[in-house]
Amino acid sequence: MRRLIAQLSLQGIGGGLVAPLCLVVSITVFSFLSAEELQVSNLKGLLGQMAPLAIIALGQLIVIITRGFDISVGSVAALAAVISVMCVNALGPIGFAMAPIVGLGCGLVNGVLIGRFRVQPVIATLGMLSVARGLVLAISGNQAVALEGDNPLSQLGYGSLAGIPISFLVTAALAIAVTVMLSRTRAGRRIHMLGSNPPGAELVGVSPARTLLFAYALTGLLAGIAALVLVGRAGAGLPTEGQGLELSTIAAAVIGGANLAGGVGKPVFVLIGALFIQSLNNGLTLAGISSFTQEIILGAVILGAGLADRAVRWITTSQRSRRGTDGAFPMDGGSCGGRPGPRRRWLRWQRHERRH
Amino acid sequence: MSESFWISIAYGVQDEAKKLGVKVVTANAGGDDKANQQISQIQDLMQRGVKGMIVGATNADAIKSVVDQAAAQNIPVVGASSVPKGKLVSQVFTDNPTMGQMQAECLGKAMNGKGEVGVLGGPPAQTWADARAKGFTDTLKSKFPGIKVVTTSRLADNRNAALTTVEGWLQRFPAMTGIYSATDDIGSGAVDAIQAAHKAGQVNVSSSNFSPAAEQLLKSGAFTCVSVQEIVEQGRQAVTQAVNAIRKKPVEATVVTPVISLTKSNFAGVDFGPIRAPEGYKP
Known part of the structure; x- marks a missing residue:
């Protein structure tokens, strides 16, 4: 078991190497294209701008570790933003509390569907994507809902503290909270166990229903918090905001080393993945490249990150198998069944030979 | 708004800008739903230290605070075509009420002053769409009292949505003989629905803006007329005002560019220089 955990964390770091690598490459390339890229002020700008993407990517990571994903996050963020602005206009600043509440509510519904009723994540969150988007368009009449009077959240959108953007401080605090939750709490260990070996986790008493409910609720909550940053920047709730966010947050998580097969992922690398995507957008914009070409490049980068991630994993696992430890194929021939790995097959074949 | 418009x-x-000897950096947010992206881009341009900015808003409300931030850094901002809220040194836009009025006059004539029309009013919460549709309905009321607006949609703001909406209208209002469309993209959807219902020639469609698709539809007679704004001229005016503001010369606070009505018959004699980019131009 200890070897298994060591293996998992090693894989996490191995996969996580891809994001920093991407980031260094992109910043170097763009600093050749335009000298502004490497300025400290521009890096600060990047940290501030990436907040909505990074915060939701943290949520995405949690559910990816459970072998799921959430494609409703963009619509949920838009719904949370619009409802909270409406409540602020009616009740005052207390209305902002509605953003995390709405996010949490949508997340709970996703969690019940996926955990309790075993609906596949893609179906459940696709349904939520459509319901939330339809709802926000209906209640707003497809119009931006502007905050009446001053925007109390403009500091969250644009302000900085000791030179660091406040939105980044919030993102960092949330990343630390998610890291602690995932690595130091019982809930976090359950999430990891369920993601790396569902039948095994159930055997040792982890309830999939409760664990998944918790994971998707947190993801919804984080989407609701990201909505506050969006409102802070726009001074309005935009019903069409957040389209495409589901894909870019999954991309940030995957570039940050999370594995869609579950069990693996670290928040700090996901932040670097988000920073990379933001630096790509920012750099391509400053280089005068159209938004359509930007999408092509982002897609190619996701594919490249997927391949690089495979390569890193292949190198780390094949080195360990050369050392001949048992940890090399932890999932093969284990309690989850399936085809035995090459080493086990070789051992079995040897036993077979001895008998005859 | 359609891509060919912004091109x-x-x-x-x-x-x-080339004539005035200034350097231009362009940023494309990628659609009216990408307000957050546009906010980031405006921030990036401020970081980059641009001397002035020309902004066509994804959403007038959403980018107000970032426009104000640019103004606070003494970067003059000119609103172009889709004018943002916030502190602007100048606003350049087309004469939207006249675009609507010209559509009303042309449809009124084609329908001989009587019948039923539907209004595809364009995206909600966009001032240009409001002004254009109001120009249309006001002119109908004053000049063609025999024509009745039987239905209005502000949700059908793209070709596909307009197609489904007009399919419904043609069933619900069999006597409908005219359709106002806020943009050529929306109008193309109306034409698709009319052709699918085998009603080509029975329902007149008027539109605004002039993309290559609109040119085809006008030549084939599917569009009765198109109100055309001088798009290239708006770009020129926006640069002129921005550069004047940077060079501390007098700036016009509001520039309204003229409009012409195109039909199949007057099409040949029109100078397209101020209207659209030459063929093959890529930004």
Whole structure:
């Protein structure tokens, strides 16, 4: 078991190497294209701008570790933003509390569907994507809902503290909270166990229903918090905001080393993945490249990150198998069944030979 | 707004900037739903230290605070075509009420002053769409009292949505003989529905803006007329005002560019220089 955990964390770091690598490459390339890229002020700008993407990517990571994903996050963020602005206009600043509440509510519904009723994540969150988007368009009449009077959240959108953007401080605090939750709490260990070996986790008493409910609720909550940053920047709730966010947050998580097969992922690398995507957008914009070409490049980068991630994993696992430890194929021939790995097959074949 | 529209604006901006000897950096948010992206881009341009900015808003409300931030850093901001809220040194836009009025006059004539029309009013919460649709309905009321607006949609703001909406209208209002469309993209959807219902020639469609698709539809007679704004001219005017503001010369607070009504018959004699970018131009 200890070897298994060591293996998992090693894989996490191995996969996580891809994001920093991407980031260094992109910043170097763009600093050749335009000298502004490497300025400290521009890096600060990047940290501030990436907040909505990074915060939701943290949520995405949690559910990816459970072998799921959430494609409703963009619509949920838009719904949370619009409802909270409406409540602020009616009740005052207390209305902002509605953003995390709405996010949490949508997340709970996703969690019940996926955990309790075993609906596949893609179906459940696709349904939520459509319901939330339809709802926000209906209640707003497809119009931006502007905050009446001053925007109390403009500091969250644009302000900085000791030179660091406040939105980044919030993102960092949330990343630390998610890291602690995932690595130091019982809930976090359950999430990891369920993601790396569902039948095994159930055997040792982890309830999939409760664990998944918790994971998707947190993801919804984080989407609701990201909505506050969006409102802070726009001074309005935009019903069409957040389209495409589901894909870019999954991309940030995957570039940050999370594995869609579950069990693996670290928040700090996901932040670097988000920073990379933001630096790509920012750099391509400053280089005068159209938004359509930007999408092509982002897609190619996701594919490249997927391949690089495979390569890193292949190198780390094949080195360990050369050392001949048992940890090399932890999932093969284990309690989850399936085809035995090459080493086990070789051992079995040897036993077979001895008998005859 | 359609991509060809902004390409023509970009052409006007770049061509005029070349004449004035200023350098232009363009950023494309990628659609009206990408307000957050546009906010980031405006921040990036401020970081980059641009001397002035020309902004066509994804959403007038959403980018207000970032426009104000640019103004607070003494970067003059000119609103172009889709004018943002916030502190602007100048606003350049087309004469939207006249675009609507010209559509009303042309549809009124084609329908002989009587019948039923439907209004595809364009995206909600966009001032240009409001002004254009109001110009249309006001002119109908005053000049063609025999024509009745039987239905209005502000949700059908793209070709596909307009197609489904008009399919419904043609069933619900069999006597409908005219359709106002806020943009050529929306109008194309109306034409698709009319052709699918085998009603080509029975229902007149008027539109605004002039993309290559609209040109085809006008030549084939599917569009009765198109109100055309001088898009390239708006780009030129926006640069002129921005550069004047940077060079501390007098700036016009509001520039309204003229409009013409195109039909199949007057099409040949029109100078397209101020209207659209030359063929093959890429920003």
